[in-house]
Amino acid sequence: MRFPVFMACLIFLVGISVAEVEIPYIPPNKVNVVVHVNVDFDPDTQEHIYSYEVENLPNAEQAVSVFTLYPQGPVRDIGQPKGWKVLIREEGRIVWNRDSKVSDEEWEDALIAPGEKLRCFSFRSKFPPVEGKFDAMGDTPIPRADDAEEIEAQIERDFGEGHNVFADTFLGDTLVPGPLLETRIRVVPRVINVNLTSRSKMEVHVEPPSGYRVEDIDPSSIIFQGTKPVKVITKNPKFLIAIFDRHKVKGWMVSERLRVYLWGKLKDGTPFKGSDVVSVIDVPEKKAKPEPEKPPVFMGAPAGHKVR
Numbered sequence: 001m002r003f004p005v006f007m008a009c010l011i012f013l014v015g016i017s018v019a020e021v022e023i024p025y026i027p028p029n030k031v032n033v034v035v036h037v038n039v040d041f042d043p044d045t046q047e048h049i050y051s052y053e054v055e056n057l058p059n060a061e062q063a064v065s066v067f068t069l070y071p072q073g074p075v076r077d078i079g080q081p082k083g084w085k086v087l088i089r090e091e092g093r094i095v096w097n098r099d100s101k102v103s104d105e106e107w108e109d110a111l112i113a114p115g116e117k118l119r120c121f122s123f124r125s126k127f128p129p130v131e132g133k134f135d136a137m138g139d140t141p142i143p144r145a146d147d148a149e150e151i152e153a154q155i156e157r158d159f160g161e162g163h164n165v166f167a168d169t170f171l172g173d174t175l176v177p178g179p180l181l182e183t184r185i186r187v188v189p190r191v192i193n194v195n196l197t198s199r200s201k202m203e204v205h206v207e208p209p210s211g212y213r214v215e216d217i218d219p220s221s222i223i224f225q226g227t228k229p230v231k232v233i234t235k236n237p238k239f240l241i242a243i244f245d246r247h248k249v250k251g252w253m254v255s256e257r258l259r260v261y262l263w264g265k266l267k268d269g270t271p272f273k274g275s276d277v278v279s280v281i282d283v284p285e286k287k288a289k290p291e292p293e294k295p296p297v298f299m300g301a302p303a304g305h306k307v308r
Contacts (some may be wrong), residue, residue: 003028004270006076008023010015010238010286013014015029015066015094023230025142027168028062028065028137028138028139028140029137029169029170030060030061030062030138030140031060031061031063031064031114031136031138031170032056032057032059032060032114032170033050033054033055033064033134033136033170033172033173034054034055034172034190035052035053035054035055035058035134035172035174036052036055036056037050037051037052037053037129037174037175038050038051039051039128039129040051040176041074041135041263042124042226043224043225043226043250043251044178045124046126046261047125047126047140048124048126048127048128048129049122049124050122050123050124050125050129050175050176050177051074051119051120051121051122051123051254052069052113052119052122052134052174053117053118053119054067054106054117054118054119054121054136055116055117055120056084056111056112056114056115056116056117057114057115057135058114058115058207059114059140060114060115061114061138062112062114062119062138062213063111063113063138063139064111064112064113064136064138064140065098065111065138065139066087066089066095066096066097066136066137066169067095067096067097067121067134067135067136068093068094068095068096068134068136068169069093069094069097069121069132069133069134069136069174069176070092070094070132070134070176071094071125071132071176071177071178072092072122072127072130072132072176072178072179073074073125073126073127073177073178073180074091074127074177075094075120075123075124075125075129075177076123076124076199077123077124078094078122078123079120079121079194079294080096080120081097081110081118081119081120081121082110083098083099083102083106083107083110084096084098084099084121085098085099085100090181091120092122093259096121097108099264104304109188111139114158116285119165123275125177126173126177127177127180127218127271128177128180128265128271128273129175129176129177129178129179129271130175130176130177130179130265130269130271131173131175131176131269132173132174132175132176133171133172133174133177134171134172134173134174135169135170135172135178135193136169136170136172136240137168137169137170138170139171145168149226150198151167156220156254158271162252166269168197178271179261179271180270180271180272180273181202181209181210181270181271181273182209182270182274183206183207183208183209183210183264183272183274184274185204185205185206185262185274185275185276186204186205186209186212186276187203187204187260187276187278188202188204188205189202190278190279191278191280191281192246192252192278192280192281192283193280193282193283194254194280194282195215195279195281195282195283195284196246198249199297200232200245200246200247201243201244201246202243202244202246202249202264203242203243203244204224204241204242204243204244204276205239205240206222206239206241206242206262206274207238207239207274208240209270209272212266214236214237214239214240214277215234215238216232216266216267216268217234217240217263217264217265217267218264218265218266219232219234219240219242219265219267220263221263221264222240222242222262222263222264223262223264223266224242224249224260224261224262224263224301225247225249225250225251225252225261225262226250226251226281227244227245227249227250229242229243229244230243230244230245231243237289242262252280253279253280254280254282255279256279256280257277257279258277258278258279258280259276259277260275260276260277261273261274261275262274262276264307268289288293
Protein backbone atom coordinates (compact mmCIF):
# COMPACT_ATOMS: atom_id res chain seq x y z
CA MET A 1 0.00 0.00 0.00
CA ARG A 2 1.39 3.36 -0.93
CA PHE A 3 0.42 6.96 -0.30
CA PRO A 4 1.71 9.06 -3.22
CA VAL A 5 1.12 12.19 -1.15
CA PHE A 6 3.90 11.25 1.25
CA MET A 7 7.28 11.73 -0.41
CA ALA A 8 10.84 11.38 0.78
CA CYS A 9 13.84 12.91 -0.91
CA LEU A 10 16.84 10.65 -1.25
CA ILE A 11 19.91 12.74 -1.78
CA PHE A 12 22.75 11.22 -3.76
CA LEU A 13 26.12 12.63 -4.58
CA VAL A 14 25.24 12.74 -8.24
CA GLY A 15 21.81 14.32 -7.87
CA ILE A 16 18.37 14.10 -6.28
CA SER A 17 15.95 11.20 -6.60
CA VAL A 18 12.37 11.02 -5.28
CA ALA A 19 10.90 7.83 -3.77
CA GLU A 20 7.46 7.04 -2.34
CA VAL A 21 7.18 6.26 1.36
CA GLU A 22 5.09 3.24 2.34
CA ILE A 23 2.59 3.89 5.13
CA PRO A 24 1.14 0.72 6.70
CA TYR A 25 -2.66 0.87 6.85
CA ILE A 26 -3.93 0.95 10.43
CA PRO A 27 -7.70 0.42 10.69
CA PRO A 28 -9.32 3.32 12.57
CA ASN A 29 -11.13 0.94 14.93
CA LYS A 30 -8.29 0.50 17.40
CA VAL A 31 -10.16 2.62 19.93
CA ASN A 32 -12.18 1.27 22.84
CA VAL A 33 -15.04 3.66 23.49
CA VAL A 34 -17.79 3.90 26.10
CA VAL A 35 -20.43 6.62 25.71
CA HIS A 36 -22.09 8.08 28.80
CA VAL A 37 -25.42 9.77 28.01
CA ASN A 38 -27.63 12.04 30.11
CA VAL A 39 -31.18 12.91 29.00
CA ASP A 40 -33.06 15.79 30.67
CA PHE A 41 -36.57 16.98 29.90
CA ASP A 42 -37.46 20.65 29.36
CA PRO A 43 -41.16 21.11 30.28
CA ASP A 44 -41.24 24.58 28.73
CA THR A 45 -40.28 23.43 25.23
CA GLN A 46 -41.40 19.80 25.67
CA GLU A 47 -37.99 18.68 24.42
CA HIS A 48 -35.45 16.13 25.58
CA ILE A 49 -31.90 17.44 26.05
CA TYR A 50 -29.27 14.85 25.13
CA SER A 51 -25.71 15.21 26.43
CA TYR A 52 -22.96 12.72 25.57
CA GLU A 53 -19.55 12.11 27.12
CA VAL A 54 -17.16 10.00 25.04
CA GLU A 55 -14.63 7.93 26.99
CA ASN A 56 -11.69 6.25 25.26
CA LEU A 57 -10.59 3.47 27.60
CA PRO A 58 -6.90 3.19 28.63
CA ASN A 59 -6.35 -0.01 26.60
CA ALA A 60 -7.18 1.75 23.31
CA GLU A 61 -4.43 1.97 20.70
CA GLN A 62 -5.59 5.20 19.06
CA ALA A 63 -7.05 8.57 19.97
CA VAL A 64 -10.66 9.18 18.89
CA SER A 65 -10.92 11.68 16.03
CA VAL A 66 -14.45 11.00 14.68
CA PHE A 67 -17.66 10.43 16.66
CA THR A 68 -21.00 9.51 15.03
CA LEU A 69 -24.53 9.15 16.39
CA TYR A 70 -27.59 7.74 14.61
CA PRO A 71 -30.71 9.48 15.95
CA GLN A 72 -34.03 7.99 14.85
CA GLY A 73 -35.87 11.30 15.16
CA PRO A 74 -35.23 14.96 14.25
CA VAL A 75 -32.80 16.98 16.40
CA ARG A 76 -31.79 20.64 16.73
CA ASP A 77 -29.26 22.86 18.55
CA ILE A 78 -26.35 20.48 18.02
CA GLY A 79 -23.39 21.23 20.30
CA GLN A 80 -19.75 20.17 20.11
CA PRO A 81 -16.58 20.35 22.22
CA LYS A 82 -13.86 22.90 21.58
CA GLY A 83 -11.83 21.99 18.51
CA TRP A 84 -14.60 19.86 17.01
CA LYS A 85 -17.38 20.64 14.52
CA VAL A 86 -20.38 18.91 12.94
CA LEU A 87 -18.91 17.43 9.78
CA ILE A 88 -22.10 15.73 8.55
CA ARG A 89 -25.67 16.42 9.57
CA GLU A 90 -28.30 14.44 7.74
CA GLU A 91 -31.43 12.46 8.57
CA GLY A 92 -30.40 9.61 10.83
CA ARG A 93 -26.72 10.57 11.19
CA ILE A 94 -24.59 13.23 12.92
CA VAL A 95 -20.81 13.14 12.53
CA TRP A 96 -18.40 15.22 14.64
CA ASN A 97 -14.82 15.71 13.46
CA ARG A 98 -11.98 18.21 13.50
CA ASP A 99 -12.83 21.90 13.24
CA SER A 100 -10.84 23.14 10.25
CA LYS A 101 -10.19 26.44 12.05
CA VAL A 102 -8.00 24.88 14.76
CA SER A 103 -4.27 24.37 14.40
CA ASP A 104 -2.58 20.96 14.39
CA GLU A 105 -1.44 21.56 17.97
CA GLU A 106 -4.96 22.49 19.09
CA TRP A 107 -6.38 19.42 17.38
CA GLU A 108 -3.86 17.19 19.14
CA ASP A 109 -5.20 18.54 22.43
CA ALA A 110 -8.83 18.06 21.29
CA LEU A 111 -8.39 14.39 20.36
CA ILE A 112 -9.74 11.87 22.87
CA ALA A 113 -6.56 10.02 23.80
CA PRO A 114 -6.61 6.60 25.48
CA GLY A 115 -7.71 7.03 29.10
CA GLU A 116 -9.42 10.39 28.43
CA LYS A 117 -13.03 11.60 28.33
CA LEU A 118 -14.63 14.41 26.34
CA ARG A 119 -18.11 15.86 26.82
CA CYS A 120 -20.25 18.57 25.14
CA PHE A 121 -21.58 16.45 22.27
CA SER A 122 -25.25 17.41 22.54
CA PHE A 123 -28.57 18.25 20.89
CA ARG A 124 -32.29 18.68 21.63
CA SER A 125 -35.17 16.59 20.33
CA LYS A 126 -38.92 16.20 20.79
CA PHE A 127 -38.39 12.45 20.64
CA PRO A 128 -37.70 10.40 23.80
CA PRO A 129 -34.67 8.14 24.24
CA VAL A 130 -34.53 4.66 22.74
CA GLU A 131 -31.68 2.21 22.30
CA GLY A 132 -29.44 3.19 19.41
CA LYS A 133 -25.93 3.06 18.01
CA PHE A 134 -22.78 5.16 17.87
CA ASP A 135 -19.48 4.64 16.17
CA ALA A 136 -16.04 6.12 16.67
CA MET A 137 -12.92 6.26 14.54
CA GLY A 138 -9.33 6.42 15.68
CA ASP A 139 -6.84 8.99 14.49
CA THR A 140 -5.07 7.15 11.67
CA PRO A 141 -3.55 8.07 8.30
CA ILE A 142 -6.32 7.71 5.76
CA PRO A 143 -6.53 9.14 2.25
CA ARG A 144 -7.41 12.81 1.94
CA ALA A 145 -8.61 14.55 -1.20
CA ASP A 146 -10.71 17.45 -2.36
CA ASP A 147 -13.71 15.35 -3.37
CA ALA A 148 -15.26 11.97 -2.58
CA GLU A 149 -14.55 10.41 -6.01
CA GLU A 150 -10.84 11.15 -5.67
CA ILE A 151 -10.82 9.58 -2.18
CA GLU A 152 -12.53 6.41 -3.47
CA ALA A 153 -10.02 6.12 -6.32
CA GLN A 154 -7.11 6.56 -3.93
CA ILE A 155 -8.52 3.98 -1.49
CA GLU A 156 -8.82 1.40 -4.26
CA ARG A 157 -5.31 2.22 -5.47
CA ASP A 158 -3.74 1.99 -2.02
CA PHE A 159 -5.86 -0.61 -0.20
CA GLY A 160 -7.38 -2.70 -2.97
CA GLU A 161 -10.58 -2.55 -4.96
CA GLY A 162 -13.79 -2.44 -2.93
CA HIS A 163 -12.11 -1.59 0.39
CA ASN A 164 -14.09 0.78 2.63
CA VAL A 165 -11.83 2.53 5.12
CA PHE A 166 -14.78 4.27 6.73
CA ALA A 167 -16.46 0.95 7.55
CA ASP A 168 -13.58 0.06 9.88
CA THR A 169 -15.09 1.80 12.88
CA PHE A 170 -15.70 0.99 16.53
CA LEU A 171 -19.45 0.37 16.99
CA GLY A 172 -21.29 0.61 20.32
CA ASP A 173 -24.67 1.09 22.03
CA THR A 174 -26.14 4.25 23.51
CA LEU A 175 -29.44 6.17 23.74
CA VAL A 176 -30.73 8.31 20.87
CA PRO A 177 -34.03 10.05 20.04
CA GLY A 178 -36.42 7.46 18.68
CA PRO A 179 -39.84 7.11 17.06
CA LEU A 180 -42.85 7.06 19.32
CA LEU A 181 -46.51 6.08 19.26
CA GLU A 182 -49.36 8.51 19.90
CA THR A 183 -52.07 7.84 22.47
CA ARG A 184 -54.91 9.66 24.22
CA ILE A 185 -54.83 10.99 27.77
CA ARG A 186 -57.35 12.84 29.94
CA VAL A 187 -56.42 15.08 32.86
CA VAL A 188 -58.75 15.13 35.89
CA PRO A 189 -59.79 17.70 37.07
CA ARG A 190 -60.26 19.67 33.85
CA VAL A 191 -59.58 23.01 35.59
CA ILE A 192 -56.33 23.34 37.53
CA ASN A 193 -56.10 26.03 40.20
CA VAL A 194 -52.43 26.68 40.88
CA ASN A 195 -53.33 28.55 44.06
CA LEU A 196 -55.20 25.65 45.60
CA THR A 197 -53.29 24.37 48.61
CA SER A 198 -55.70 21.61 49.53
CA ARG A 199 -56.65 18.62 47.35
CA SER A 200 -53.19 18.40 45.77
CA LYS A 201 -53.77 15.07 44.04
CA MET A 202 -54.69 14.94 40.34
CA GLU A 203 -55.14 12.10 37.86
CA VAL A 204 -54.13 11.46 34.27
CA HIS A 205 -56.01 8.67 32.50
CA VAL A 206 -53.78 7.04 29.90
CA GLU A 207 -55.23 4.90 27.12
CA PRO A 208 -52.85 2.31 25.66
CA PRO A 209 -51.67 3.02 22.10
CA SER A 210 -53.72 1.42 19.35
CA GLY A 211 -53.18 -2.33 19.22
CA TYR A 212 -51.93 -2.55 22.82
CA ARG A 213 -53.45 -3.21 26.24
CA VAL A 214 -53.10 -1.48 29.60
CA GLU A 215 -50.91 -4.32 30.86
CA ASP A 216 -48.47 -3.60 27.99
CA ILE A 217 -47.61 -0.19 29.52
CA ASP A 218 -44.55 0.08 31.75
CA PRO A 219 -45.92 1.98 34.81
CA SER A 220 -42.43 3.10 35.90
CA SER A 221 -41.90 4.96 32.61
CA ILE A 222 -44.78 7.44 32.99
CA ILE A 223 -43.75 11.13 33.03
CA PHE A 224 -46.29 13.96 32.98
CA GLN A 225 -44.90 17.46 32.40
CA GLY A 226 -41.48 16.26 33.52
CA THR A 227 -42.88 14.73 36.74
CA LYS A 228 -43.13 11.13 37.96
CA PRO A 229 -46.47 9.92 39.40
CA VAL A 230 -46.87 9.19 43.08
CA LYS A 231 -49.03 6.17 42.25
CA VAL A 232 -50.13 4.18 39.19
CA ILE A 233 -53.32 2.09 39.01
CA THR A 234 -53.66 -0.55 36.27
CA LYS A 235 -56.91 -2.29 37.31
CA ASN A 236 -59.08 -0.55 34.72
CA PRO A 237 -58.91 -2.49 31.40
CA LYS A 238 -59.52 0.65 29.32
CA PHE A 239 -56.96 3.07 30.72
CA LEU A 240 -54.12 3.40 33.21
CA ILE A 241 -54.59 5.91 36.02
CA ALA A 242 -51.49 7.89 36.99
CA ILE A 243 -51.84 9.98 40.16
CA PHE A 244 -49.67 13.08 40.58
CA ASP A 245 -48.97 15.67 43.23
CA ARG A 246 -50.18 18.80 41.45
CA HIS A 247 -47.74 21.00 43.38
CA LYS A 248 -44.78 19.06 41.92
CA VAL A 249 -45.98 19.06 38.30
CA LYS A 250 -43.86 21.42 36.17
CA GLY A 251 -44.83 23.87 33.49
CA TRP A 252 -48.15 25.25 34.80
CA MET A 253 -49.08 28.57 33.15
CA VAL A 254 -52.34 30.44 33.64
CA SER A 255 -54.26 29.88 30.41
CA GLU A 256 -57.75 29.01 29.24
CA ARG A 257 -56.23 26.38 26.93
CA LEU A 258 -52.91 24.91 28.03
CA ARG A 259 -51.67 21.80 26.25
CA VAL A 260 -49.95 19.36 28.60
CA TYR A 261 -47.96 16.26 27.71
CA LEU A 262 -47.37 12.75 29.03
CA TRP A 263 -44.57 10.42 27.97
CA GLY A 264 -44.18 6.71 28.59
CA LYS A 265 -42.95 3.39 27.26
CA LEU A 266 -44.44 0.00 26.60
CA LYS A 267 -42.83 -2.98 28.28
CA ASP A 268 -41.10 -3.82 24.99
CA GLY A 269 -39.37 -0.42 25.11
CA THR A 270 -41.51 1.35 22.48
CA PRO A 271 -42.06 4.98 23.56
CA PHE A 272 -45.40 6.77 23.32
CA LYS A 273 -46.73 10.27 23.90
CA GLY A 274 -50.13 11.75 24.71
CA SER A 275 -51.43 15.29 25.20
CA ASP A 276 -54.50 17.02 26.56
CA VAL A 277 -55.80 20.58 26.88
CA VAL A 278 -56.79 21.92 30.31
CA SER A 279 -57.67 25.27 31.84
CA VAL A 280 -55.29 26.73 34.42
CA ILE A 281 -56.47 29.44 36.79
CA ASP A 282 -54.88 31.38 39.61
CA VAL A 283 -57.61 32.02 42.15
CA PRO A 284 -56.86 32.42 45.87
CA GLU A 285 -58.32 29.59 47.87
CA LYS A 286 -61.40 30.53 49.87
CA LYS A 287 -60.71 30.10 53.53
CA ALA A 288 -63.49 28.98 55.82
CA LYS A 289 -64.85 31.82 57.91
CA PRO A 290 -64.33 31.27 61.63
CA GLU A 291 -67.54 30.84 63.59
CA PRO A 292 -68.37 33.87 65.78
CA GLU A 293 -67.69 33.39 69.42
CA LYS A 294 -70.84 32.80 71.45
CA PRO A 295 -71.40 35.32 74.26
CA PRO A 296 -71.26 33.87 77.76
CA VAL A 297 -74.62 32.86 79.24
CA PHE A 298 -75.41 34.02 82.76
CA MET A 299 -77.99 32.16 84.68
CA GLY A 300 -80.37 34.22 86.85
CA ALA A 301 -80.01 33.78 90.62
CA PRO A 302 -82.88 32.02 92.45
CA ALA A 303 -85.22 34.19 94.45
CA GLY A 304 -83.90 35.03 97.88
CA HIS A 305 -80.30 34.25 96.89
CA LYS A 306 -77.79 37.03 97.30
CA VAL A 307 -75.35 37.48 94.45
CA ARG A 308 -71.88 38.28 95.76
